[in-house]
Amino acid sequence: MRNAEHALLTDADRRAIVYNDSLEQRRVYPSESAIAALDAFDRPLPGTGQEAGQVLHTLDELGSPATVTSNGPRYFGFVIGATLPAAAAAERMVLAWDQCASSFDGSPIADKLEKSPPAGSAKHWACQVKAPWASAPAPRRAPSPACRQHAAHCSPGMAGISIRTV
Numbered sequence: 001m002r003n004a005e006h007a008l009l010t011d012a013d014r015r016a017i018v019y020n021d022s023l024e025q026r027r028v029y030p031s032e033s034a035i036a037a038l039d040a041f042d043r044p045l046p047g048t049g050q051e052a053g054q055v056l057h058t059l060d061e062l063g064s065p066a067t068v069t070s071n072g073p074r075y076f077g078f079v080i081g082a083t084l085p086a087a088a089a090a091e092r093m094v095l096a097w098d099q100c101a102s103s104f105d106g107s108p109i110a111d112k113l114e115k116s117p118p119a120g121s122a123k124h125w126a127c128q129v130k131a132p133w134a135s136a137p138a139p140r141r142a143p144s145p146a147c148r149q150h151a152a153h154c155s156p157g158m159a160g161i162s163i164r165t166v
Contacts, residue, residue, distance in 0.1 A: 008052050013092075015060045023072040034065035 040062055050058075069075055071083060083091075101110030 004052075008056065009096075011053060012056055015056065015064075016088075019060075019064050020071075023069055026067075026069045026072055028069050028072065028075050028077075030066045030068065037062050038066050 070077065099110050100106035101114070104111040
């Protein structure tokens with residue numbers, strides 16, 4: 001089992017690296033044929049499961065060509081962020097951990113990172129970063145409820161920030 005799982009994760013990592021290495025050559029928006037190929041996903045639920053490697057292959061072969069290359073150098077669309085290598089590696093690590101992060105009993109590490117004493121918590125660190133919408137002259141949209149809740153919770157770092165909506 002472990003060898004098969006290791007091979008699958010290695011294949012997924014390899015496919016992700018190939019995809020990332022191709023960003024500069026990729027179209028920003030998928031071709032009509034790549035979008036049409038997505039129709040292969042329109043099928044009834046199979047009676048039995050597929051081999052995991054085949055699922056990964058199908059996702060890559062049909063899904064990768066149909067992506068919007070928002071993390072590529074020629075994308076000038078919505079500002080949706082990007083996956084930094086450090087963030088991708090950390091996500092890969094936590095995916096391997098496969099934790100139930102709802103409580104200390106389910107995952108001591110998740111609980112520690114989420115709820116540790118204020119000076120060291122992710123919540124506190126986020127309060128120390130000045131939110132871009134906090135000082136913008138005219139935001140294009142209202143901050144999300146999560147941002148409003150975050151600002152209301154943070155103190156004293158964000159106490160003087162007014163959240164404007166449009």
